[in-house]
Amino acid sequence: MAGSSIGTIFKISTWGESHGKALGVVVDGCPSGLELCEEDIQVFLDRRKPGQSKFTTKRSEGDKVEILSGVFEGKTTGTPISLIVRNESQISKDYSNIAQVYRPGHADFTFDAKYGFRDYRGGGRSSGRETIGRVCAGAIASKILKQMGIEILAYTKSIGDIEIETFAKEEINNNKLYMPDAKAADKASKYLEELMNNGNSSGGTVECVISGVPAGIGDPVFDKLDANLAKGIMSVGAVKAVEIGAGVDASKMTGVDSNDGFINEDGTIKKTRNNAGGILGGISDGSDIIIKASFKPTPSIYSKQSTVNKNGENIDIEIAGRHDPIIVPRAVVVVECMAAITILDAMFVNMSSKLDNIVDFYAE
Amino acid sequence: MAGSSIGTIFKISTWGESHGKALGVVVDGCPSGLELCEEDIQVFLDRRKPGQSKFTTKRSEGDKVEILSGVFEGKTTGTPISLIVRNESQISKDYSNIAQVYRPGHADFTFDAKYGFRDYRGGGRSSGRETIGRVCAGAIASKILKQMGIEILAYTKSIGDIEIETFAKEEINNNKLYMPDAKAADKASKYLEELMNNGNSSGGTVECVISGVPAGIGDPVFDKLDANLAKGIMSVGAVKAVEIGAGVDASKMTGVDSNDGFINEDGTIKKTRNNAGGILGGISDGSDIIIKASFKPTPSIYSKQSTVNKNGENIDIEIAGRHDPIIVPRAVVVVECMAAITILDAMFVNMSSKLDNIVDFYAE
């Protein structure tokens, strides 16, 4: 397999297992001249760090990032940026009991089917910790996008059946669930506590809004901006659906209700609404890009489950160890980062779309 | 841009505009020794051909495929297969009125933003006719998959609010909407007629079930099988959501309800249900792979709409010309083909996953 890289020009390659020595990423194609220090990346990593609330695992490691290459005198040099996070808290004994068992909802069975055996410690490569590399790379992509006036905002939209009803941006970081609606967050919090008491878990959704992307980004056929976003976000563990704009609801609409009209307001061409989610024919239309990702519930639950072990025997298991009752809050930053990586790469690729632009570029 | 290719080993590159001379595809990485003739491909193309029912455009061209390379004495040679379909019915005057206008829901505005101008005839490269190349390539991929016992079945799952309630495989080809439920098809048919009479259109969903894929296909990180399927299917025009298995519903579930248990039945390890949609951790688990694609309504509607023209003037338009009130029935085969292409490529990439397999392969 060679599927640990993504991107055409801004290209990242992640590596590392949950309980190996370290995890990390190589970011190739970052332009020279970006001011970058470890703190820029750490603030993103801290958003996915465990141990922040009662709904996240008790694992208390630091997840401190170290820049190993590609930065000189505080600026990126244009060469690959290697980022590493050491695993500090490797309590392997917690996971020794799952070495011989195929946990329902996990990738134990499929890894064995593919590779013949697996690093069973804490999920190995299929652990949520694999996203550390994505977040490191996304922090860099986000910093570049910011310089072009592009902002990415992600938050928890729903947990189980509880969906946000109001939207208050400042509320997002006020609750441990990253919901922009305090009431919904409160309700969801109680729902999760109840599930935890029953050894159960919940699914939920993350919404991501990217504003400031100029019209014209993305390609018309396979590398549609929405297609690449769909790949990037579906590649995050536990995601089962990706929607752009009206998403699934678009299938229930009529053309009259669905089509976004255009209007010229004071010299700027805008759309009158945004069912398209900012992308038409695979190319950004200048309005907000809106993505929704649906996550399945945490597969690790304390409740008894029927499964099979490596010897093929039918057994019952109860999964001990530390695990969140919901993946979504810690995944918010991951979705944000995959969006940043994908959009930045599309913007780099787009630079050679028009002959005039190329000739101008090299005439300077 | 260079986004007209997809695949790592089984790689396809499509080309062509709606009203250009021709459309086609180059299929690179097809193994040698496959019996292949134009009829194998034509049967797939005929499924997406317009003019088959009152719900598809009246454009009556033949869409006859010609194999230009890569096949010798009835068998593929392992070299690129070039496939071409000539455009026969190019009534450009139908579209001359849209040259200066940004049609709502279409890619006119975004193409102009990206490229400075566009081939405005019939949607140019963003036309539904672009899928001809995909279907040609998918027909080849499907034929190879069949030799390994893999079958792909796609059908219309819903039109507007009307969803199938029963599933009868043999019914799919009995109605023009490719629905496996005669009653639902009938209801949907009436709904579409009503919309047509009002110059309106409808969205809908396609479901695709792939059976027979062995466990172990797909990679664990970015090239997850579901991530690549999401990209392939989201890259089909008008798709706004891709779901795997329980999809969006997974976000509302609890872990107890969501996790698929494993069971050993007579020596075969199976799952007790399939909320995962056949993929765990990005790798196939041996059960059916289940994908759902949501399509927005046909953006070309006869109703009057507000928009902007190339001069930036706010105008009203009514779109003449021939267009379907629903994209879904003709897109069924396209979804099926994108699934076939993606899965076949993943199977080729997977061949070098285990050292023992490689050593055995070259020892023969």
Place this chain on the structure above:
Amino acid sequence: MAGSSIGTIFKISTWGESHGKALGVVVDGCPSGLELCEEDIQVFLDRRKPGQSKFTTKRSEGDKVEILSGVFEGKTTGTPISLIVRNESQISKDYSNIAQVYRPGHADFTFDAKYGFRDYRGGGRSSGRETIGRVCAGAIASKILKQMGIEILAYTKSIGDIEIETFAKEEINNNKLYMPDAKAADKASKYLEELMNNGNSSGGTVECVISGVPAGIGDPVFDKLDANLAKGIMSVGAVKAVEIGAGVDASKMTGVDSNDGFINEDGTIKKTRNNAGGILGGISDGSDIIIKASFKPTPSIYSKQSTVNKNGENIDIEIAGRHDPIIVPRAVVVVECMAAITILDAMFVNMSSKLDNIVDFYAE
């Protein structure tokens, strides 16, 4: 196999066999706004056309190119350009005798080893006609490069032991061998005639000089500009060596003789000589890029040769049919085209190297 494409942003995919229906190429990533017509490409194709002198095969087909997509109202649209050349003169009987035989110096044996069988007509995919697609794509790349002041000049540097001693640019198109030295051309011409009379053939070299490439193009590690040039040119059939600048001679030099000094002349930093061939550390240095390709002799010779047939029997063969006593003159344009394709792609990729440039680009 999936090796019929090359390029990251300016990406080409060739297809077609010597005696199939047609040959062609899909050029993806050509920017919009380039004026392009069939004649632009035909002038390049005509330079590789057979039947032009006594040293090229008598095959007299037209090799007329047709643009099938990607050009609208005389300009490229930014979407894939599909180019096709129909095979007109397919005298398959000429080649029927080689179906069962492994010709020395040809790819008959290796194609059979790889694919189990082969299209034996005229070399099939390994024929020199495969370069038609490369030349079509190179014509487009060259036209774009020209707009940025970049010129590519290729010529025959040597035939057998006969090397040019003087350089007169205007002489190149004055002789059928494309040598910039009339005396050498005359000598080589006599040498070739003698070889032909003996049923023999000759090798030779092509030199290619690219002027006007700005400093800074190419990447420092695997995608070094010289590494990508080496791949592109070594991928031309019959090439056995690629040299950059001093090439093989550099291995015999000392550092004092080899290092090119820098000098500031009237505000421009230049080099005092060009042993580097215009590339330092994989990146263009602003001076001429100089490449030399060594071609082996035409493997098809009339002389009797010992070989093996498909049944594994040791036999003697004499190869009938039409073939050139030297590959080099017709390969001059192919080398030029591969250089153009490679350099243009590197220039596109380079556009996102500096953060300031990216921010400026999107600020406009």
Place this chain on the structure above:
Amino acid sequence: MAGSSIGTIFKISTWGESHGKALGVVVDGCPSGLELCEEDIQVFLDRRKPGQSKFTTKRSEGDKVEILSGVFEGKTTGTPISLIVRNESQISKDYSNIAQVYRPGHADFTFDAKYGFRDYRGGGRSSGRETIGRVCAGAIASKILKQMGIEILAYTKSIGDIEIETFAKEEINNNKLYMPDAKAADKASKYLEELMNNGNSSGGTVECVISGVPAGIGDPVFDKLDANLAKGIMSVGAVKAVEIGAGVDASKMTGVDSNDGFINEDGTIKKTRNNAGGILGGISDGSDIIIKASFKPTPSIYSKQSTVNKNGENIDIEIAGRHDPIIVPRAVVVVECMAAITILDAMFVNMSSKLDNIVDFYAE
């Protein structure tokens, strides 16, 4: 830029600067089940380590490799293998004087042209230390190839004008220059001493012979095995020419002398000689693959040279610091590693060339 990765299935991404914190590589696509420990890699790294003879720099660091991921219980898991070598001996002051100067023969000027500034310490990313990642990855590729009976042997073929005249395999590791001819090594050794005394340096060549590659590896067009080898080896710093088989000499031959005949000896089809260097039409023919790389002299010399500084002033420089008078001996293992990486990747890609093989593979 995104040019720090190479390979289609066996894909490596290198990172790191000469005087940064560390250098390393991520190896993606290594199959599961390979026994691998740090010592397997260290023996390769030690072959390129400086400080081994009077002809290599005095820098005495350990270059100890650490495996960070992808290996579990002594075996590769199929997930990315991250390898790191810490830089221990970073005497930055040695290089402070070159920060403002464009050293002749180095990439200082071109890095500044491309990126606006550079990590000037010890050559930064364009240092010979960049090859550490390549050697780590090559050690893994070589170990896999060995399991399939494929051996790679590289050695110094010439230094300046002194070329080996005899070939004794066991002699290669008997002299510091890795020459398989003790007399030539002795002569070259004296030549280098003389150059060192004069503050000068020498070029040279490396030959690499790969035996045991089955016929059928490589693709017929752009991904020809020789084209990919040419890229891989030309991408090694200081290489100015790559030759396959007869190489440059092929251009001086006639077809009668150049063509390798085939012969059936006891049921095995062999060639009667090997001017092709084991590759016909881009595909391996089963005989030894023979590559020659020409290296320019070490550009860092003590002799006074004319150049320009960052302010554009014409100056003279004498380069202090530690540097080898010849690159070739330490590059032998690098050439070997690039060959291993390229051939292994081609073997993985080749596995899906024939339909029968694929069907058999998945039938098991």
